[in-house]
Amino acid sequence: MTTSRRRFLQTLASGTALLAASVPAAMLTPRQSAGPFYPNLPLLDDDNDLTRVPGSDRVAQGQHCDLSGRLLDRNGNPLKGTRIEIWQCDANGRYRHSRDPRKVPMDPAFQGFGYASSDAEGRYRFRTIRPVPYPGRTPHIHVAVYPPGEQRFVTQLYVAGEPRNTDDFLYRRIPTEQRHLVTAAFEDAGNGMLHADWDLIIGTG
Numbered sequence: 001m002t003t004s005r006r007r008f009l010q011t012l013a014s015g016t017a018l019l020a021a022s023v024p025a026a027m028l029t030p031r032q033s034a035g036p037f038y039p040n041l042p043l044l045d046d047d048n049d050l051t052r053v054p055g056s057d058r059v060a061q062g063q064h065c066d067l068s069g070r071l072l073d074r075n076g077n078p079l080k081g082t083r084i085e086i087w088q089c090d091a092n093g094r095y096r097h098s099r100d101p102r103k104v105p106m107d108p109a110f111q112g113f114g115y116a117s118s119d120a121e122g123r124y125r126f127r128t129i130r131p132v133p134y135p136g137r138t139p140h141i142h143v144a145v146y147p148p149g150e151q152r153f154v155t156q157l158y159v160a161g162e163p164r165n166t167d168d169f170l171y172r173r174i175p176t177e178q179r180h181l182v183t184a185a186f187e188d189a190g191n192g193m194l195h196a197d198w199d200l201i202i203g204t205g
Contacts, residue, residue: 022074029181029200030174032156035142037095039087039113044096048116050086050128053109060110062091062129065186065194067157070122071145072201078122079202083146086126086157087113089134102135130186130194131159138164138171147204157198160185 044053051060067086071079089095089112092104096112116124131139139162145153158165160183165171174182181201189195 023072023076023201025203026178027181027201028074028203029153029155030178031154032170032174032182034144034154035156037087037089037097037100038142039096040098041096043113044108044111046111046113046115048114048124048126050088050111050114050126051109053111056109058109060090060129061107062110062132063186063194064127064192065130065196066125066127066189067141067184067196067198068123068125069198069200071118071124072122072199073147073204074201076201078118078120079145079147079204080118080120080122082118082122082148083115084118084124085113085115085144085146086128086141088128088131088141091129091132093132093134095134131157133164136169138162138168140168140170143200145200145202147202150204153200153202153204155182155200157196158183 051064071082071084073079090107090110092107094100094102094104094106114126116126118124131141133139139159141157143155143157147153156170158171184196184198186194186196
């Protein structure tokens with residue numbers, strides 16, 4: 001997250017922003033496509049921890065990561081009690097989808113999909129893995145938000161500093177000045193974990 005956007009979000013959170021004033025369109029999280037691999041195989045589990053599945057002592061392959069942030073509307077108000085979903089390929093580059101053509105083994109300890117509900121302050125949290133490349137794509141996580149009474153909002157999250165980003169056809173469709181809105185730093189959090197902080201501002205409200 002850039003310094004300017006972080007300061008802007010801190011201003012919203014402090015209550016010093018006028019609630020009547022909408023967030024500039026350039027600060028809204030850009031929409032992106034859901035992609036072809038929204039999970040359609042039987043779910044291993046659907047909680048907010050994608051690194052473990054019930055009945056197994058194994059943990060998912062890959063670099064484990066805590067992904068957290070807030071959901072806000074265009075006026076800076078928290079979207080509380082709002083469903084947010086993520087899905088991504090496993091550390092081997094396989095989606096939990098029947099039409100994924102890759103022949104590499106699927107990680108049986110990785111859910112591939114999860115959801116959470118935002119709290120009273122719009123906060124959400126997932127435990128997952130740092131996304132890995134998929135053929136033709138830079139590492140990314142698919143995200144869907146379901147604001148009550150509103151159309152589903154879909155986007156994708158990218159890894160800051162990932163060299164493959166500049167060659168990714170979907171990343172390149174985002175205006176250069178807005179790419180930081182769908183990019184997060186996956187940083188060392190200690191104990192072998194990474195942490196990524198990412199806030200979404202949805203054009204609702």
